[in-house]
Amino acid sequence: MQLFFFYLFSLITLSGAVLVVAHPNTLSSAMSLIVSLFGVACLFVLLAAPFVATMQLLLYAGAIMVLFIFVIMLLNPSTNRLVKRLSFGGLLGILISSYLAVILVLRVVSFNKPEEVAISSDYGSLREVGQLLFSTYLVPFEVTSLLLLVAIIGAVVLGRQSLPGGRS
Amino acid sequence: MTILFLAMAKALAPFLALVLSGLLLLIVTAFLPKEKTRLLFYPTLLALAGTTILVATNWVDGFPLEGGMVISDRIAYGFDLVFLLSVFLSTILSRETEEGNAHGGEYYVLTLFATAGMVLMAHSRDLLLLFIALEIMSLSAYILTSYRQSAKGAEAGMKYFVMGAFASGFLLYGIALIYGATGSTDFSVITQAGAGATGNSLWLIRIGVALLLIGFGFKIAAVPFHFWAPDVYEGAPTPVTALMASGVKAAGFVALVRLVIAFAPFTALPWVKILSVLAFLTMTIGNLIALKQTNIKRMLAYSSIAHAGYALVGLAASIKNGQIQEEALAAVLFYMFAYSLMTIGAFAIVVAMGRKGDEVDEIGDYAGLSEHHPALAAAMALFMISLTGIPPTLGFIGKFYLLRAAVSSGLIGLTVVAVLNSVISAFYYLSVVMVIYFQKEKGYRLPQLSYTLLFAVSFTAMAVIYLGLFPEELFQVAKQSFQAVVF
Amino acid sequence: MISLVHYLIVSILLFCIGVAGFLCRRNALVLFMSVELMLNAANLAFITFARFQGNPSGSVIAFFVMVVAAAEVAVGLAILVLVFKNRSSVDVNEISLMKG
Numbered sequence: 181m182q183l184f185f186f187y188l189f190s191l192i193t194l195s196g197a198v199l200v201v202a203h204p205n206t207l208s209s210a211m212s213l214i215v216s217l218f219g220v221a222c223l224f225v226l227l228a229a230p231f232v233a234t235m236q237l238l239l240y241a242g243a244i245m246v247l248f249i250f251v252i253m254l255l256n257p258s259t260n261r262l263v264k265r266l267s268f269g270g271l272l273g274i275l276i277s278s279y280l281a282v283i284l285v286l287r288v289v290s291f292n293k294p295e296e297v298a299i300s301s302d303y304g305s306l307r308e309v310g311q312l313l314f315s316t317y318l319v320p321f322e323v324t325s326l327l328l329l330v331a332i333i334g335a336v337v338l339g340r341q342s343l344p345g346g347r348s
Numbered sequence: 349m350t351i352l353f354l355a356m357a358k359a360l361a362p363f364l365a366l367v368l369s370g371l372l373l374l375i376v377t378a379f380l381p382k383e384k385t386r387l388l389f390y391p392t393l394l395a396l397a398g399t400t401i402l403v404a405t406n407w408v409d410g411f412p413l414e415g416g417m418v419i420s421d422r423i424a425y426g427f428d429l430v431f432l433l434s435v436f437l438s439t440i441l442s443r444e445t446e447e448g449n450a451h452g453g454e455y456y457v458l459t460l461f462a463t464a465g466m467v468l469m470a471h472s473r474d475l476l477l478l479f480i481a482l483e484i485m486s487l488s489a490y491i492l493t494s495y496r497q498s499a500k501g502a503e504a505g506m507k508y509f510v511m512g513a514f515a516s517g518f519l520l521y522g523i524a525l526i527y528g529a530t531g532s533t534d535f536s537v538i539t540q541a542g543a544g545a546t547g548n549s550l551w552l553i554r555i556g557v558a559l560l561l562i563g564f565g566f567k568i569a570a571v572p573f574h575f576w577a578p579d580v581y582e583g584a585p586t587p588v589t590a591l592m593a594s595g596v597k598a599a600g601f602v603a604l605v606r607l608v609i610a611f612a613p614f615t616a617l618p619w620v621k622i623l624s625v626l627a628f629l630t631m632t633i634g635n636l637i638a639l640k641q642t643n644i645k646r647m648l649a650y651s652s653i654a655h656a657g658y659a660l661v662g663l664a665a666s667i668k669n670g671q672i673q674e675e676a677l678a679a680v681l682f683y684m685f686a687y688s689l690m691t692i693g694a695f696a697i698v699v700a701m702g703r704k705g706d707e708v709d710e711i712g713d714y715a716g717l718s719e720h721h722p723a724l725a726a727a728m729a730l731f732m733i734s735l736t737g738i739p740p741t742l743g744f745i746g747k748f749y750l751l752r753a754a755v756s757s758g759l760i761g762l763t764v765v766a767v768l769n770s771v772i773s774a775f776y777y778l779s780v781v782m783v784i785y786f787q788k789e790k791g792y793r794l795p796q797l798s799y800t801l802l803f804a805v806s807f808t809a810m811a812v813i814y815l816g817l818f819p820e821e822l823f824q825v826a827k828q829s830f831q832a833v834v835f
Numbered sequence: 836m837i838s839l840v841h842y843l844i845v846s847i848l849l850f851c852i853g854v855a856g857f858l859c860r861r862n863a864l865v866l867f868m869s870v871e872l873m874l875n876a877a878n879l880a881f882i883t884f885a886r887f888q889g890n891p892s893g894s895v896i897a898f899f900v901m902v903v904a905a906a907e908v909a910v911g912l913a914i915l916v917l918v919f920k921n922r923s924s925v926d927v928n929e930i931s932l933m934k935g
Contacts, residue, residue: 490914491914497917497921502922513867517873521873527881527893527896
């Protein structure tokens with residue numbers, strides 16, 4: 181049963197990802213990205229990480245993707261132009277990444293397959309994550325607030341009316 | 349708990365000082381009328397100077413402070429000094445430009461936050477914290493790059509952002525694989541767990557380290573991950589370009605130094621070979637493409653790539669038979685310091701050549717500078733000579749220490765290549781000098797020099813000469829930063 | 836039974852699809868999305884390793900990664916809007932002013 185769900189979710193994730201990359205329409209790419217992110221969230225559930233799965237849906241599908249779609253709608257970039265024939269660079273890119281995928285996967289397949297270790301019922305729960313967040317990971321947690329502040333300032337600064345005489 | 353917290357705060361003091369002053373300035377900005385925001389120039393410099401004093405006293409105190417994921421050893425403090433110096437000088441340059449004047453507030457705040465990110469990178473003992481610190485620095489740098497909102501600035505910011513995001517994807521996947529092999533992102537745990545790693549987990553660590561090298565290769569613009577740099581350097585406001593060439597690059601190097609110290613002893617990767625090839629490509633290609641540039645900022649961008657290559661020679665020399673050579677790492681630190689000084693000096697003159705609002709970037713525009721401003725012309729010539737690496741300048745001394753380390757680690761071939769590269773670079777650096785002194789002027793009138801710019805140029809010029817003649821003490825500082833390096 | 840290897844292969848494939856997308860597409864928005872795929876692949880790897888080691892810290896790290904991704908996207912899209920205001924295009928080849 182679990183195996184079935186694993187394959188189902190993996191299929192959703194990977195086919196979504198392929199569509200993101202291959203679809204000529206930007207909006208469809210964004211929609212496929214939501215599908216792919218949803219698949220990853222389901223895999224997180226299988227991996228006993230409900231907290232991260234929830235965050236994945238809230239943060240990614242909820243916040244990040246809305247931002248993406250908002251910008252796509254706002255800019256309305258010429259979407260119906262099909263991807264023209266692949267450039268040499270693009271072909272090289274596909275070759276490099278498939279080579280990377282093949283060597284990594286071939287080696288990983290030969291790993292001895294450890295069984296899932298027994299985990300407490302508390303594993304991956306909000307309580308455990310919260311405790312770690314405010315003890316071991318206190319410094320990164322606080323520092324992340326600075327990161328978010330920088331992002332806010334950035335969005336405000338870049339979004340304001342242009343500098344007098346700055347725009348060429 | 350309280351004691352732990354205090355220890356952490358003490359270890360993070362320079363970072364906290366920068367963040368707090370940034371926050372303070374942010375609040376002040378909100379209440380200042382727009383015309384007054386340029387006054388924030390002074391408190392920014394004050395904050396940077398204060399932090400520099402704090403870092404210097406901590407360096408003298410010496411003993412490493414550790415708390416949580418933070419390590420404050422002399423390596424961190426030594427690199428902090430490079431960051432603070434380069435940010436201080438490039439902030440001085442921004443006084444005369446659009447960013448520093450019309451919309452000063454957030455510009456200075458972001459500069460301080462970028463510095464805080466660099467400092468935190470130097471102080472991280474944990475890959476996750478290192479990553480977050482890198483993101484703080486990078487995001488601030490992206491915003492500063494497109495701060496002017498011009499077509500060029502926006503394009504530069506976009507290219508910078510896209511490549512930076514791609515690089516952070518590699519970094520993060522590398523961290524994930526290392527986490528998978530060792531169960532932690534903490535350097536000290538990784539080195540312990542890694543020492544006993546075999547088979548699959550060693551393989552995971554190796555792939556992870558390779559991905560990390562690619563990621564940081566992007567950040568320091570090492571060839572073949574350099575192609576974004578020239579456009580970004582050209583399109584960004586000149587003071588920001590100066591900051592990227594000095595501080596941001598040095599931050600990339602502190603991460604590489606930490607990686608080498610943590611991973612070189614046990615991963616059994618061909619470190620010397622990898623770093624040598626990277627250094628060879630970066631030096632040679634940077635210098636060769638710089639030869640045909642006509643825009644001074646692009647030329648300095650390729651020169652910056654080439655100088656990252658020289659510093660990589662030092663990094664390659666820092667591993668000999670799996671042992672860390674402290675002296676080579678000290679040479680890298682010294683070189684970052686030296687390079688920051690000379691390149692910011694050169695950028696200061698680029699800023700001086702531009703009137704408010706427009707920038708004079710073509711090398712041909714420098715013709716006749718020697719007649720109107722002999723002092724400025726002499727300073728530019730000095731920086732070019734120093735960047736080439738001709739004695740008795742700081743640039744020569746920096747290269748000398750690097751190559752001495754390379755020779756003592758047995759990298760003779762790489763040393764020869766580095767010397768040949770310096771010869772190649774002489775063509776384009778000295779052609780700038782030729783234009784300044786021997787070409788007829790085109791009637792470009794230089795605007796009035798402000799005191800701040802005058803200070804920046806004279807300070808860097810004097811430092812380049814003085815430290816070129818008496819480098820010994822500074823090198824001792826660099827050397828003592830790398831005593832008994834462990835995690 | 837599903838093992839570490841299964842999840843790891845999914846993660847590797849996701850990462851490589853992201854890399855491929857980044858290298859062969861020219862639309863800046865799609866480039867951003869490819870980077871999101873790479874970050875998600877890393878998150879999947881973190882959670883997988885954590886699960887098979889019984890190590891609870893994986894969830895926390897994944898959480899940080901999401902926050903970083905959110906901050907990156909905010910700044911990236913702001914820059915993109917700026918580019919579009921100036922050049923009316925998000926194609927990284929079309930917007931090029933600088934060459935050499």
